[in-house]
Amino acid sequence: MAIATASQTPTFSKTFYASLHEVEGGEKVRTCLQCGACNGVCPFGYLMDFPPGKMISALRAERFERVTEAETVWMCVSCYACTEVCPVKIPLTGGLMTRAKEELLLAGNIPSELQTALQNSQRYGNPLGESARKRGDWAKGVKPRVTIMNEAMRPVEVLWFVGDYGSYHPRVQPVSRALANVFNALGVDFGILGFEETSDGDSQRLAGERGLFEMLAAKTERALSQYEFREIITGDPHALNAFKNEYPKLGISYPARHYTEFLAERLDQLKPRLKNELNALVTYHDPCYLGRANGVYEQPRQLLGAIPGVELVEMSHSRSTSLCCGGGGGGMWMDGFQWEKAHTRLSEWRVREAVTAGADILAVACPYEAPRFEDAAKMVQKAGRLQVKDIAELLADAIGD
Numbered sequence: 572m573a574i575a576t577a578s579q580t581p582t583f584s585k586t587f588y589a590s591l592h593e594v595e596g597g598e599k600v601r602t603c604l605q606c607g608a609c610n611g612v613c614p615f616g617y618l619m620d621f622p623p624g625k626m627i628s629a630l631r632a633e634r635f636e637r638v639t640e641a642e643t644v645w646m647c648v649s650c651y652a653c654t655e656v657c658p659v660k661i662p663l664t665g666g667l668m669t670r671a672k673e674e675l676l677l678a679g680n681i682p683s684e685l686q687t688a689l690q691n692s693q694r695y696g697n698p699l700g701e702s703a704r705k706r707g708d709w710a711k712g713v714k715p716r717v718t719i720m721n722e723a724m725r726p727v728e729v730l731w732f733v734g735d736y737g738s739y740h741p742r743v744q745p746v747s748r749a750l751a752n753v754f755n756a757l758g759v760d761f762g763i764l765g766f767e768e769t770s771d772g773d774s775q776r777l778a779g780e781r782g783l784f785e786m787l788a789a790k791t792e793r794a795l796s797q798y799e800f801r802e803i804i805t806g807d808p809h810a811l812n813a814f815k816n817e818y819p820k821l822g823i824s825y826p827a828r829h830y831t832e833f834l835a836e837r838l839d840q841l842k843p844r845l846k847n848e849l850n851a852l853v854t855y856h857d858p859c860y861l862g863r864a865n866g867v868y869e870q871p872r873q874l875l876g877a878i879p880g881v882e883l884v885e886m887s888h889s890r891s892t893s894l895c896c897g898g899g900g901g902g903m904w905m906d907g908f909q910w911e912k913a914h915t916r917l918s919e920w921r922v923r924e925a926v927t928a929g930a931d932i933l934a935v936a937c938p939y940e941a942p943r944f945e946d947a948a949k950m951v952q953k954a955g956r957l958q959v960k961d962i963a964e965l966l967a968d969a970i971g972d
């Protein structure tokens with residue numbers, strides 16, 4: 572792999588080290604104890620030439636150019652597990668690993684699948700390469716009709732940021748329709764941006780494309796600034812992360828919550844409408860960017876627990892120890908690369924845990940997960956009867972007509 576000449580200068584490690592100080596909390600990298608907890612908890616740490624602790628050793632030895640030569644850095648799925656366990660709270664995921672990926676991109680060391688997703692994001696405003704005109708097509712047939720801000724031109728209570736996969740992916744569009752039905756059943760006054768919505772860019776940022784992230788954030792701000800609304804609600808934990816933690820650093824500031832937080836607050840209103848019994852053992856997968864990165868653990872469980880006939884069971888990794896689905900940090904667009912390196916998928920590990928827990932249904936709350944876990948279930952023994960359902964789908968089913 573061709574590496575930029577600048578990466579081979581003796582000062583590269585020092586330059587990189589100094590750049591970490593520009594990341595919030597990045598100066599803590601000095602305090603690394605070399606305890607190895609981050610390497611041990613990393614789901615692909617056993618395959619990576621430089622899991623976080625080893626990356627810091629290379630930095631201290633002024634051999635950081637070896638990191639940018641190692642394409643296994645791309646096995647990092649930005650799952651936050653290392654950041655969670657680091658005893659001295661070094662921002663490993665958003666700081667060290669993301670900065671390292673930025674350097675790999677600069678050096679041209681990038682898997683082709685990822686490059687395609689980034690080019691699509693730049694050209695079309697979404698990693699799937701779909702037309703902006705089709706962004707609101709998922710809502711066709713929803714009754715009452717979904718309000719599109721540009722057509723309605725009126726203030727709404729909730730601006731629903733649907734996200735790339737909720738808008739375009741054939742497995743996730745029904746999740747969006749289910750959530751629209753739940754909102755309608757509760758009489759929520761909501762609207763969507765439709766063709767004016769663009770990718771939140773958070774996964775592109777975590778895959779090292781900060782410039783693209785900033786461009787997408789600016790586009791989102793231009794669209795949002797035209798309208799009046801009380802808050803943003805999204806089903807996409809990466810969009811939530813962008814609105815809550817990343818856009819404010821760019822001066823873009825809106826109150827934002829995940830739909831599970833919004834609905835859990837309305838449980839008194841929702842419960843009487845949940846009439847259809849499910850009669851199933853349900854286990855819940857905590858998405859990395861809803862749980863570890865943003866601390867939302869209880870509300871999804873409260874919603875599931877409110878559905879008649881649901882018995883909740885936990886997998887061996889849950890809440891802050893949840894296993895990543897493999898889709899974060901650009902992993903969603905690098906399945907081929909990951910398979911080539913690991914000959915296994917993180918989503919299959921997770922499905923195996925759901926089967927071991929005896930679950931009938933694996934409940935999810937992130938648009939990356941239903942497609943990933945359904946594909947994985949086809950590969951895992953005894954997963955034939957496991958259903959994968961977004962919480963919004965289970966709520967809409969319980970509400971019925």
Ligand code: SF4
Binds near residue numbers: 613614623646668
């Ligand atoms: S964020 Fe997750 S995948 Fe990336 S280095 Fe940390 S533990 Fe490993």
Ligand code: SF4
Binds near residue numbers: 659
């Ligand atoms: S967990 Fe933190 S302190 Fe321990 S090796 Fe990793 S970065 Fe260093």
